[in-house]
Amino acid sequence: MKKILIGCLFVSIFANAQFTFKGTINNYPNKRVIIKLNKSLDGIVIGNLTTDANGKFSLPVKENYTGVVEMSLFDAKKNYSFLADNSNIDFQAEITADGDLEVSNPGNLINYKYKDFINYEIKNGDILSQLKLIKNWYNPKDEFYKSLDKEITNISSTKKIDIDNYPFLNYYVEAMKLVKDSEANPTQKSLNSLLNHFKNSGEYFETSGLGKSLIYNYLNISSSLASSSSKTQAEWQEKFDHSIENLLNEVDTETDRGQNILAVTINFLNTYELKDLLTKYMKKAESLTCKITPELSEVIYVNNSIKEGGKVPNIKFTRKLNGKYSSLYDLKNKYKLILVWASWCGHCQHEMPRVKEFYENFKKSGGEIIGLAVDYDENDWKNAIKELPWLNDSDLLYWDSQFVKELNISGTPTLILVDSNNKILKISSKISEISKEIK
Incomplete structure (x- = not known):
């Protein structure tokens, strides 16, 4: 009976861990490491770890995965990529005097x-x-x-390195070349090459960590070509729109890839505040009658919700604020001002004295500010909030923070004023615009 149980336990462990991503960073003891997998053109956090006294960490990846594994250290502004082919990765590295990661052992054959x-x-x-x-x-x-x-x-x-026996590496090298070539040569030829890539590349496109860059290159080149051949803003928009239409027609928005490319396009248009085109392609997304991918569904929801007149989602806090608030909806104030900021953000520091001045009367009128920080370093964040009198929270995941996605944040500072029913009254980057809404 014991042998059977041991055998079952072994099978269970094997089934739940496809491969292990681990490493030793010699001079990085007791410090944080964030691990992401790339799926559907987006990085998904699967590990928020702390190295041991020897700089070691280990993370079991519980799925069959071929793609890029991203690792973030320090302030999360530096990402390091490893190629995964569903085999164990066990790398060795150290931090240089310049703060870079120097890898002495890449971890497995593909790397x-x-x-x-x-x-x-x-x-x-x-x-x-x-x-x-x-x-x-x-x-x-x-x-x-x-x-x-x-x-x-x-x-x-020297004989050229043969990578034919490594399909994902082969794809990654070609895709990286296309990223660089299309950035260096923003021409119609590059546009055609990108379009051909979107249509014909296999599933590695979604897991390579390069897909979004390729789509952005297509959109940026399209915008540039339209601008160079247009005399008016209306003419530019028409030509840019035509290029987007061509892209979406070619990739077919009834496919998963087409929908994920549409989702990236909508986010691009939202970031650059191209409202007419954003409205058009939001309607296109909403009119799809086929099964919608989770990624596009989330983009539709967020863009419909996070706007003036929409309802803000119930942001969950990492801890009970003031010992009693677990989420945004727990606060029953007349007004709530969500302040998305960061300790490293220069524009935030410039705006903060004005926010402090605003807060005194805002508090008296029944309002409360909830500061949500796009931070990574806990000490930097804690030092920054010492002089801030309102509620503050951060999951210390930088731009991978859950509230960033839920609130559709593309820059800091972002201020979102809501009423007692959590209806969004105003979205701005300046407190002066918010103060006009307080009655």
Whole structure:
């Protein structure tokens, strides 16, 4: 009976952990690590860990996954990518004096192969061309000339790294090249190459961590080409709109990919406040009669809710604020002002004295401010809120914070004024605009 139970336990553990992502960062003890997988063109947090005294951490990934694993350290502004092919990753690294991550052991075969490939490309690209230029400045009889000539010969004779046996690596390299080429050459040819990629690439497009960059490149190039050939704003908008229509027709919005590309497009239009186009493509999304992907469904919901006249969602706090408020709806004030900010945000620091001045009378009129910080470092956040008299919270996940998605935040500061029924009265980046709504 014991053997059967042990066997069942082993099978259960194996079934629940497809592979393990772990690492040792030698000079990074007792510090946070955030791990994300890329799914449906978005990074999903699967681990918020703390390294041990030796800088080690380990995270079981409980699903079959081929794609990019992103790791964030320090202030979460630095992301490091590892390629995952559903096999264990066990890397070794250390933090350099400049604050970068220097990886000595990439962790598994696909990451070793990627490291070798990148080294080959760098040496046979910029380094080789620079060495040849430098060599021209020396006499063939010079020892340094001979050393240069030897290194040039060594690099030139190095066999190209074969990555054909690594399908995801092959895709990733090609997609990365397309990202760089389309950024460097914003032409109709690049637009066509991007469109062809969206239509014909396999499932790695969604998990590579590059999909959103490729879509943004398409939209930015479309906008640029429309601008260069237009005399009026209306003409530009018409041409830009035509390019978006062409994209969505080609990828087919009744497919998962088409809907996820539509979701990214809507967020792009919202970020740049292109209201007419945003309204059009929101209506397009809402009119779909097929099954809607969760990603597009969330975008529709958030864009319909987070606007003046909409109802703010019930944001859950990470702890009980003032010992009694677990969520936004627990506050029954006449007015609530949601202040989305960050300790590192210069514009926030500029606005904060005005917010403090506003708060005294706002509090007397039955209002309360709830500060939600897009922060990562706990000490920075705690130091920043010492002088703030209102309620404050942060899950310390930077732009991966849940409230960022729920409130459709694209920049800081963002101020959202709601009434006692949680109806949104005003959204602004300036407290002066908010104060006009208080009666």
